[in-house]
Amino acid sequence: MLRLLNYIPIAHVSCDERYGDFDSTLAKRFSILALNFGAVKIYVLSARNWKFEIFKILRIDNVCAMPTQYDIDAKTGVFATSIANQTPLELDVQYEFLKESYNNYVSAKSSIESRISSHLTVYFFVMGFYAFLLGEILKLKYSFLFLIVAILYFAGILFLLSTGILIWSAIKVRGIVRAMFKDLRASPTLAKRTELAYTNWYAARGENFVLASLVKNLESALLFSVLIAVTLWFVAYIGGGENQDKIRAYILSEKAAISQWSHLDGIKVPVVASPLTVQAASSPSTTASNEKSAGLNMAPPKKVTGK
Numbered sequence: 001m002l003r004l005l006n007y008i009p010i011a012h013v014s015c016d017e018r019y020g021d022f023d024s025t026l027a028k029r030f031s032i033l034a035l036n037f038g039a040v041k042i043y044v045l046s047a048r049n050w051k052f053e054i055f056k057i058l059r060i061d062n063v064c065a066m067p068t069q070y071d072i073d074a075k076t077g078v079f080a081t082s083i084a085n086q087t088p089l090e091l092d093v094q095y096e097f098l099k100e101s102y103n104n105y106v107s108a109k110s111s112i113e114s115r116i117s118s119h120l121t122v123y124f125f126v127m128g129f130y131a132f133l134l135g136e137i138l139k140l141k142y143s144f145l146f147l148i149v150a151i152l153y154f155a156g157i158l159f160l161l162s163t164g165i166l167i168w169s170a171i172k173v174r175g176i177v178r179a180m181f182k183d184l185r186a187s188p189t190l191a192k193r194t195e196l197a198y199t200n201w202y203a204a205r206g207e208n209f210v211l212a213s214l215v216k217n218l219e220s221a222l223l224f225s226v227l228i229a230v231t232l233w234f235v236a237y238i239g240g241g242e243n244q245d246k247i248r249a250y251i252l253s254e255k256a257a258i259s260q261w262s263h264l265d266g267i268k269v270p271v272v273a274s275p276l277t278v279q280a281a282s283s284p285s286t287t288a289s290n291e292k293s294a295g296l297n298m299a300p301p302k303k304v305t306g307k
Contacts (some may be wrong), residue, residue, distance in 0.1 A: 003022050022068060072203055076198055086190070137236055159224045
């Protein structure tokens with residue numbers, strides 16, 4: 001049930017550590033309203049760990065920020081200290097592991113970037129579809145139906161805007177922090193090579209975490225925008241154009257029929273004799289013949305006299 005509430009913006013349940021995703025093992029945030037603006041999520045009237053907040057802003061950088069040069073240098077320095085007393089065999093094992101893991105992260109990043117490119121194509125198509133839907137929605141004549149469709153259209157635009165922001169944020173993720181060959185040339189030792197391999201591994205690992213989180217959120221936002229667009233198209237097709245005129249004519253005819261019968265309520269309508277009844281009343285011989293054929297003898301009984 002709580003996982004289902006994670007997919008709707010009203011009565012929303014999420015986890016800050018997963019950037020709005022749901023995890024049963026983490027602390028939950030209960031919100032009256034949750035708005036997704038790509039790399040920023042806004043929670044209105046929310047509570048987490050019995051702490052109530054009227055307005056909460058959650059940024060993706062607070063959850064899985066891109067590793068900075070300072071962070072990478074600090075982590076690399078700690079790693080270099082930890083391998084200072086290792087044997088050449090241990091260093092070689094460490095290097096091979098870091099190199100293989102780094103190659104896996106590079107392959108995963110390439111796969112994610114391919115998904116982003118395909119999502120970008122779908123995004124532009126959905127944008128054009130929403131432009132088409134706007135023209136269809138403006139043709140609606142019923143105010144109540146127009147209000148519902150307008151609210152859905154606004155929600156779809158918000159999801160579409162979030163998708164665009166997330167795609168742009170994902171495109172900006174680049175491998176800008178990498179080890180330099182000049183560092184290895186200055187100190188061509190096995191320990192230095194392992195240290196530089198760790199630098200590449202740590203940077204690629206952080207980039208993949210950020211990309212995976214961005215892609216997961218943009219896929220969710222894009223899916224909701226497509227579902228809302230399909231719903232809007234169906235409603236606009238059923239309630240617009242010729243169908244709308246037919247529905248309107250049907251409703252007007254039903255109202256006219258109801259109004260006509262309401263005037264007849266309480267009025268005694270005279271019974272009109274059927275043609276057969278009129279014919280029978282005008283022709284006594286016909287009635288007698290009918291009665292005779294039915295076995296009825298309406299003649300008076302004969303008087304019996306004794307001898």
